[in-house]
Amino acid sequence: MITEIELTLTPYQAFSEEHYKPAAARKAGVSPDDISWLRIIRKSIDARSRAIKVNLSLRVYINEPLPPPVKSSFHYQGVHNKPEIIIIGAGPAGLAAALRIIELGARPVIIERGKPVEERSSDILLLEKNQGINPDSNYCFGEGGAGTYSDGKLYTRSKKRGDNSRILELFACHGAPESILYEAHPHIGSDKLPLVIKNIRETILSCGGSVYYNQRVTGFEVTGSQITKVITQDGKSYEARAVILATGHSARDMYELLQRSRIAMESKFFAMGVRVEHPQELIDSIQYHGQKTEYLPAASYNVVEQIDKRGVYSFCMCPGGQIVPSATAPEEVVVNGMSVSMRNSPYANSGLVVQIVEDDLKPFARYGALAGLALQQQLEQQCFRHAGSGQKSPAQRLTDFVNRKTTGSLPASSYLPGMIASDLSSWLPRFINDSLREGCRRIERKLKGYLTKDAVILGVESRTSSPVRIPRNEDTRQHIQIENLFPCGEGSGYAGGIVSSAIDGEASAEKCVEWLANERKA
Numbered sequence: 001m002i003t004e005i006e007l008t009l010t011p012y013q014a015f016s017e018e019h020y021k022p023a024a025a026r027k028a029g030v031s032p033d034d035i036s037w038l039r040i041i042r043k044s045i046d047a048r049s050r051a052i053k054v055n056l057s058l059r060v061y062i063n064e065p066l067p068p069p070v071k072s073s074f075h076y077q078g079v080h081n082k083p084e085i086i087i088i089g090a091g092p093a094g095l096a097a098a099l100r101i102i103e104l105g106a107r108p109v110i111i112e113r114g115k116p117v118e119e120r121s122s123d124i125l126l127l128e129k130n131q132g133i134n135p136d137s138n139y140c141f142g143e144g145g146a147g148t149y150s151d152g153k154l155y156t157r158s159k160k161r162g163d164n165s166r167i168l169e170l171f172a173c174h175g176a177p178e179s180i181l182y183e184a185h186p187h188i189g190s191d192k193l194p195l196v197i198k199n200i201r202e203t204i205l206s207c208g209g210s211v212y213y214n215q216r217v218t219g220f221e222v223t224g225s226q227i228t229k230v231i232t233q234d235g236k237s238y239e240a241r242a243v244i245l246a247t248g249h250s251a252r253d254m255y256e257l258l259q260r261s262r263i264a265m266e267s268k269f270f271a272m273g274v275r276v277e278h279p280q281e282l283i284d285s286i287q288y289h290g291q292k293t294e295y296l297p298a299a300s301y302n303v304v305e306q307i308d309k310r311g312v313y314s315f316c317m318c319p320g321g322q323i324v325p326s327a328t329a330p331e332e333v334v335v336n337g338m339s340v341s342m343r344n345s346p347y348a349n350s351g352l353v354v355q356i357v358e359d360d361l362k363p364f365a366r367y368g369a370l371a372g373l374a375l376q377q378q379l380e381q382q383c384f385r386h387a388g389s390g391q392k393s394p395a396q397r398l399t400d401f402v403n404r405k406t407t408g409s410l411p412a413s414s415y416l417p418g419m420i421a422s423d424l425s426s427w428l429p430r431f432i433n434d435s436l437r438e439g440c441r442r443i444e445r446k447l448k449g450y451l452t453k454d455a456v457i458l459g460v461e462s463r464t465s466s467p468v469r470i471p472r473n474e475d476t477r478q479h480i481q482i483e484n485l486f487p488c489g490e491g492s493g494y495a496g497g498i499v500s501s502a503i504d505g506e507a508s509a510e511k512c513v514e515w516l517a518n519e520r521k522a
């Protein structure tokens, strides 16, 4: 017999099967020996009160044979001689699009500016040691995209974009831990993500798809309302019948190429700010009411404030994580966060960002649709100048920033390239400073202890979401001018984060295959 039960347990009881099996047997009304298998369906922590609880939904197999580890609902087939679809960019959107194209019986041809995932790590190491930046291979560019050496949080703020369980299953089928299928806040970690990406690539290649590396797309040949050729930096040209554009929001050169090619884009609102880092112990103590034990994971937080009609909010919180240099060009400094699967570093970091509104972009109006990009780039270059050496980041104690004081010595931080004490409030735009300052005061009212001299802010968290939209038809997902161009993922301005970009990639792949099939019939 198979039955489903709900348990509310202490963190200790919920920690491992050995601990919760007796409670599960009691609830199912059987002896523990009769339980052949327990599968977690959902798991969430409720730390609102001092008596912290873990809610577990379990499927109980009573004297039943073991089920397969993950039920695969994907049907990858050989597509060697099938019609080709070019995908530019091998991030979550491009890879999910490729897998969906295979399921639907077409052949994906991926063109990627960076290196295979295994080879990215040496460039990332150079960045961490502040020994230079490779503009085609870094935290944002290369196989797996920006999602690979990231935190690997697999949840979205928005539920409207689609069903994320299919994407979680896709990752689980390619080597991610099965826990992502039931955790309330699923997370893979940057130590495990590269293997998942490698496995996805192997599926694509074994079915007959192609992946071309070190191929930065630098040109399009446009005939009428179609792209007919995709051209790369070394002069190679790829015949194009249909193109999925999934280059992410850090590929400024792609937006510039679209602008040069007179392919329509729109400016879009986004958010920018700083990354704040606290000792993890402090966040654990705030969130777990001083009761953190080995049976609870590193605590996180999620805060949103509204200040003078602007949102100020935490972004991409990485408990037990590390702040990383995620610029994509020299003489720019950008910070972001990641963590490994164990989330066991002594630091907790998150973006603390401010919504950018129309007025903020007025000084950049001459850049048209790329106004937000220009503001972003200006701040990143200012950060470089204020730290003055490669990927070192300008930094200030959080309390000094809020109280407009100069920081003398900085606390320890996970940011490996190094920090330089800087009075961020003297050069960040006023609309960011004022909102962040007030935001911090209000967050302190909710998270007592957040505003501490032991916390440090680093600049600049500028790549939260795309400042540009590549407009597409809502139903067909075709670009509004170029009928065989399907913009998707974070760079299109219609998605943000790993899961939503992958969902978007799949959905665009479906429309692209449908369009191509109709074209071939016509």
Ligand SMILES: Cc1cc2nc3c(=O)[nH]c(=O)nc-3n(C[C@H](O)[C@H](O)[C@H](O)COP(=O)(O)OP(=O)(O)OC[C@H]3O[C@@H](n4cnc5c(N)ncnc54)[C@H](O)[C@@H]3O)c2cc1C
Residues within 6 Å of the ligand: 088, 089, 090, 091, 092, 093, 094, 111, 112, 113, 114, 139, 140, 141, 142, 143, 144, 145, 146, 147, 148, 149, 150, 151, 152, 153, 154, 155, 215, 216, 217, 218, 246, 247, 248, 249, 250, 251, 253, 254, 316, 324, 326, 336, 337, 338, 488, 489, 490, 491, 496, 497, 498, 499, 501, 502
């Ligand atoms: C350090 C870090 C941590 C993050 N942590 C998380 C997290 O925990 N959870 C989460 O949901 N999101 C996280 N994100 C954001 C997430 O990674 C992105 O939202 C997601 O990767 C977007 O997917 P995408 O496929 O649309 O674009 P991208 O991942 O940006 O992929 C775009 C791909 O296109 C390639 N490319 C770009 N230009 C060209 C060109 N001209 N020619 C050929 N190829 C090109 C790039 O090399 C890249 O591989 C993080 C990002 C960073 C940088």
